[in-house]
Amino acid sequence: MSQSIEALTKSLLHAARQAGADSADAMAVRGTSVNVDVRGGVLEQAERAEGVDIGLRVFVGQRSANVSASDTSDRTIEEMAIRAVAMAKEAPEDPYIGLADPDQLATDWDVEALELYDPAPEPSPEALQDDAARAEAAGLAVKGVSQVQSAGAGYGAQQVFMAASNGFEGGYRRTDRGLSCVAIAGSGTGMERDYDGDSRIFQTDLRSPEDIGTKAGERVLERMGARKPPTGAYPVLFDERISSALIGHLLSAISGTAIARGASWLRDAMGEQVLPKGMSLIEDPFRPRVAGSRPFDGEGLPTSRRTIVDDGMLQGWTLDLATARKLGLTPTGNAARGTGSNPGPATWNI
Known part of the structure; x- marks a missing residue:
């Protein structure tokens, strides 16, 4: 069974001490991502990735170095620490670097109140494909849109944990759910392109595929026939x-x-x-x-x-x-x- 990300950060700190670091901090991120693209109503591409990234920053006096890896074996962690300490010893001195004093650290927080993680089940590839296909169809339904260049949906989940030799330990989980559509109108030198998209932590907060596809189509039509206005002072509305x-x-x-x-x-x-x-x-x-x-x-x-x-x-x-x-x-x-x-x-x- 793989180590928890909390255990990985502590292993990194222990390895840093063993390698001769005066102080150190470590970060570990375990993530999952799923992305689906649709074109012409059919699946064009689907990707899923899972992995763990670890990073270690060490201090030797007023010198520091940072190393990272995606391999979490004990041997890699030991080699990371040795390499980081060796690099720090060769780095120039910086009088301003260093970890926070213990009395500066965060000691009380409410992750649950921030609602950074959607407890709903991970969406299936079929559900993501359906969202992308609906956004594409809505974009094509806007009169004047000639094609939809791409429509895609994605999901990501992360666990983040940090630890340092000054006593800090903390982590949280995060999710994100995204949907986008790119529409094209016109032809030749008069061709225009624009997009719309949305990204939210909670699936229920995400705008509907129909809204995103329609907005992408409307935006590209607003670009058609653009012309330079006469010189002057005008009120401007910024998107x-x-x-x-x-x-x-x-x-x-x-x-x-x-x-x-x-x-x-x-x-x-x-x-x-x-x-x-x-x-x-x-x-x-x-x-x-x-x-x-x-x-x-x-x-x-x-x-x-x-x-x-x-x-x-x-x-x-x-x-x-x-x-x-x-x-x-x-x-x-x-x-x-x-x-x-x-x-x-x-x-x-x-």
């Missing part, structure tokens, strides 16, 4: 896909990494107006059934609801431990990481 990208530029500019490097156009804008008055930007990692929710961040720090912009005025940066130390500030619980990458600042639900 949500565009508005999120626009605010993303501001979020990138307040990342601790960019601020610490002096590479952000907002590096001197703390307390200044960066959005119109009356507009506020709130980060809330505790919204139930939303993909960006987190009980703790990638370094074991508690997440929190915070105001990034208040009435147009910039209130704070997005910081992980390293960037907070470099700037002489308090970390904001915004470290994100994967098994094969070091933590870095990221925002949750905006």
